[in-house]
Amino acid sequence: MPRSTCAPGNWYLSLDLEVGGDGLLVSVTGNGRSPEAAVEDAWKTCTTLPVDRYLVLRPGDNQRRRHYRWNGFGFQEVARA
16 A cells, blocks of 8 residues: 555644643643654653643543653652642
């Protein structure tokens, strides 16, 4: 199957993550002109949060929310601020 060299418009990435820290949760998304750019945009959001923000993993049924921050080497679970 031939591989296309051009992406059809803008790409959007939605993750089961939210950013918390001030009582409101905001969805983590990524946007870009290619799939790679959309993933890189989401990665940047997840790894460059201000000190007072953290990632919230959306829980499944009967599970508690988990909170994470990027520590420069990997994601580390943190106590909710």
